[in-house]
Amino acid sequence: MRVILMGPPGSGKGTQAASIAKRLGVESASSGDLFRDHQRRGTELGQLARSYMERGAYVPDDVTIKMVMAWIDDPAHSAGFVLDGFPRTHAQAVALDEEMKSQGGVDRVLFFRVSDTELVRRLTGRMICRQCQTPYHAISSPPKQECVCDACGGELYERDDDKAEVVSKRIQVYGDETEPVVEFYRRRGTLREIDGEATIDAVGEAVAAAVSG
Numbered sequence: 001m002r003v004i005l006m007g008p009p010g011s012g013k014g015t016q017a018a019s020i021a022k023r024l025g026v027e028s029a030s031s032g033d034l035f036r037d038h039q040r041r042g043t044e045l046g047q048l049a050r051s052y053m054e055r056g057a058y059v060p061d062d063v064t065i066k067m068v069m070a071w072i073d074d075p076a077h078s079a080g081f082v083l084d085g086f087p088r089t090h091a092q093a094v095a096l097d098e099e100m101k102s103q104g105g106v107d108r109v110l111f112f113r114v115s116d117t118e119l120v121r122r123l124t125g126r127m128i129c130r131q132c133q134t135p136y137h138a139i140s141s142p143p144k145q146e147c148v149c150d151a152c153g154g155e156l157y158e159r160d161d162d163k164a165e166v167v168s169k170r171i172q173v174y175g176d177e178t179e180p181v182v183e184f185y186r187r188r189g190t191l192r193e194i195d196g197e198a199t200i201d202a203v204g205e206a207v208a209a210a211v212s213g
């Protein structure tokens with residue numbers, strides 16, 4: 001079973017990747033994992049990717065696709081795999097489809113749908129101590145005293161990346177980029193939507209049903 005996981009940051013797909021892989025008896029990887037692995041091993045692709053990242057530029061699709069295809073073609077993944085967060089653009093989806101034609105393409109694409117309002121709620125509220133860098137969250141791990149670090153008494157602040165308007169923009173960019181990919185797989189009949197706002201148990205059951213049926 002060859003499975004692809006899609007979903008915006010905060011949708012919870014990352015936490016599901018390992019359990020889906022375990023259930024299917026295959027390995028999982030994200031495109032970020034593959035980048036890090038290639039850079040650690042100092043491969044040609046890793047060095048190429050790094051040259052773009054150092055300039056603050058996006059790594060071109062063909063470089064990312066080569067890394068992904070090398071991983072897919074690894075004999076260890078011939079029985080299947082779980083790929084987390086790739087393809088992310090329509091061009092990547094088309095390229096992956098072309099590359100995998102001889103293998104019959106991907107079997108399932110799981111899209112974790114979460115409303116924008118809920119994503120903003122999940123992704124904002126993070127605070128960090130100016131002195132010791134201890135992270136806090138307004139809802140899931142609040143400090144005992146507002147804006148004060150439990151560990152050292154330092155002042156807590158919100159990083160620019162975690163501010164609501166920046167988070168909203170990131171979610172919008174993700175949606176614009178991936179909606180055509182979702183449509184691509186919907187037309188193929190391989191797309192399964194997972195309600196990412198359900199309880200963890202319910203999400204787990206929906207995922208199990210999606211990869212077995």
Ligand SMILES: [Zn+2]
Pocket residue numbers: 129130131132133134149150151152153154
């Ligand atoms: Zn502190």
